[in-house]
Amino acid sequence: MRWIASLVVLALVSPIASAGAISAQFNSGFGGVSWGMSLGALVGMLPGGEHHFSTAPGDRVYIVRNDDPIYGVPRENGQIQYHFGADNEVESIALSLPYERREQVMEALIGMFGAYARVHEEGTARIYTWQPDRDIVLGVRASRNPTYGILEVWIRHVGSDGSSSRSKQACR
Numbered sequence: 001m002r003w004i005a006s007l008v009v010l011a012l013v014s015p016i017a018s019a020g021a022i023s024a025q026f027n028s029g030f031g032g033v034s035w036g037m038s039l040g041a042l043v044g045m046l047p048g049g050e051h052h053f054s055t056a057p058g059d060r061v062y063i064v065r066n067d068d069p070i071y072g073v074p075r076e077n078g079q080i081q082y083h084f085g086a087d088n089e090v091e092s093i094a095l096s097l098p099y100e101r102r103e104q105v106m107e108a109l110i111g112m113f114g115a116y117a118r119v120h121e122e123g124t125a126r127i128y129t130w131q132p133d134r135d136i137v138l139g140v141r142a143s144r145n146p147t148y149g150i151l152e153v154w155i156r157h158v159g160s161d162g163s164s165s166r167s168k169q170a171c172r
Contacts, residue, residue: 022113022133026155029090031068033082035135035157036089042082056092058084066095070153071108073101081152092156094141099149102142109153113138125150132158 029035033042039062043049046064054061062082067075075097085091097105106128110116117131121144129139137156143149 022130022138023136025112026136026138026157027134029157030093030155031066031080033090033093035091036087039084039088042090054083056083057086058088058091060084060088070095070097070105071112073097073105073108075101090157092154094155095153097151097153099143099146099151102149102151105151105153106140109138109140116140135159 029037033045037045039060042062046062049062049064052061052063053059061084063079064082065078066080067078069075075095077098079096081092081094081096082090083092083094109130113130116128118129120127124144125141126144127139127141129137135158137154137158139154139156141150141152141154143151
C-alpha cells in the first residue's frame with residue numbers, strides 16, 4: 001500500500017518539479033546560434049550587426065536587432081547580444097526587452113523553468129538566476145530603478161567543469 005501511495009505522490013510532484021528543462025531549451029544555443037560559434041560564422045549568419053568591446057573574456061560583443069518574442073513576450077525594438085569567450089567563440093547570449101515587460105517575462109520564465117534559485121543586487125541591477133542545468137545558466141538582469149530601466153534575459157554556456165569567466169558574472 002505504501003508503494004502505491006509513493007507512486008501517486010511521485011506522479012503528482014513530478015510535473016511540478018520539472019517545469020521545463022533549461023538545458024533542453026538552450027543546450028545547443030539559441031535561435032540557431034550554437035555555443036562555441038566563431039565570430040566569422042556568426043557574422044556570416046547574421047550580417048549587419050554592431051561590433052563592440054566587452055568585459056567578456058574575448059573582449060567582444062556582437063549585437064544584432066531582433067524583435068522576435070521570447071515565450072510570448074513581445075520584444076519591440078529588441079536586440080540580441082552575443083558575448084565571446086577567450087577563444088573568440090559565443091559563450092553568452094543576452095536578449096533585451098522593454099523594461100515594462102519585466103513582470104511578463106518573469107512570469108513566462110517561471111512558467112517554463114520553475115522558480116529562480118537566487119536573486120541578488122549588483123550595482124544598479126537586480127539579478128535573478130535559475131539553478132544551473134548541466135552547462136547552461138539562465139538569468140534575468142533588471143534595473144532596480146524603472147526610470148530608463150534596462151531588462152535583459154541572459155543565457156550562458158559554462159564549461160563542463162563549471163568554470164566561470166568575467167562575462168558569466170551577469171547570471172551568477
